[in-house]
Amino acid sequence: MLQDRLVHFLKGRKEWKRSGGKNHLIVAHHPNSLLDARRDLASAMLILADFGRYPVELANIKKDIIAPYRHLVGTIPSAESPSYDERPTLVYFQGAIYRKDGGVIRQELYYLLKDEKDVHFTFGSIGGNGVNQ
Incomplete structure (x- = not known):
């Protein structure tokens, strides 16, 4: 092999x-x-x-x-990217929170941070047509 x-x-x-x-x-x-x-x-x-x-x-x-899959992470052009102090979102996560294997850390982070004002979570999954929300 x-x-x-x-x-x-x-x-x-x-x-x-x-x-x-x-x-x-x-x-x-x-x-x-x-x-x-x-x-x-x-x-x-x-x-x-x-x-x-x-x-x-x-x-x-x-x-x-x-290195996350590129097609799952939207690109922000440099000219449109705010400076660190200007960013309104502290944490950004988009994808499967609950996974068949592993995912324990994702779930724990979700439960700890889901109600914070500067945190964005979007549930999603990968299918034949790309990312589904």
């Missing part, structure tokens, strides 16, 4: 052995990418779409980067 070959290749390199992979960056953005190799490569820094499907020993905020 290709993923097994990748793990074998990386772990055999002197660069990997020098730090145990901790100085490596692996793009595994799609939830199913490197599905079989993730556990073996977990010491590296991972670029992921979210933490929702991963155990904390594999992916966590101390070592990994979350």
